[in-house]
Amino acid sequence: MKKAVPAKKSSTKDLEGASPAKLIDGRIKELGDWRGEMLGRIRGLIKEADPEVVEEWKWRGVPVWEHDGIICTGETYKEVVKLTFAKGAALDDPAGLFNSSLDGNVRRAIDIREGEKINEKALKALIRAAVELNAVKKVAKKKA
Template sequence: MIDEKIGALDDWRGGMLSRLRALILEADPEIVEEWKWRGVPVWSHDGMVCTGETYRSVVKMTFARGAALDDPSGLFNASLDGNTRAISVHIGSRIWLWLIVL
């Protein structure tokens, strides 16, 4: 289902979600991919790690326990209130920089 979602996004968002997915799978080969809430990819490992949501102008990676994570580099740029934190990826974002920081 995640493959279908990525394939249905006929603009930059499909490629970006695909790259983010690959990074997640590379970082944790034991992570479980799920499909929830009528079309949201979810990655879990001993509980939910993050979701990959797509909107008109952004791909948003929301981390379930983001508020508990240190963020000295300021990667989190969305959903800064509450227990979750997110990274909103816009067209042209360079995700390779995140790997260096993480």
């Protein structure tokens, strides 16, 4: 009698060579819990805030959103989904979304825990501010 073999769970490793969007889709599916749902929700908000955003997959498995440079990354850990803004220290955060990586001179992050709500309006404003900052820095580089 043959032993039943469980179906292989797909993973982002199975998607080698796939587009960044497919890899991010795979990560969301692979997580299969609140973190996947949250990462998917954040991804949607980023695309709403900046329809021209470019998705990338860097550093062996980190979703990255770019527009004239990195806007933010979306990392998942056991207890949090971490949204790290590459130039967060230079952004105004009137809603106080940044709650992690506050000591650095460049980055700022938002740690989102299970059950926490996202201030969608403030997050989209932060995304747009990051895009605008990248555009200003790109123009400044061209002039230099």
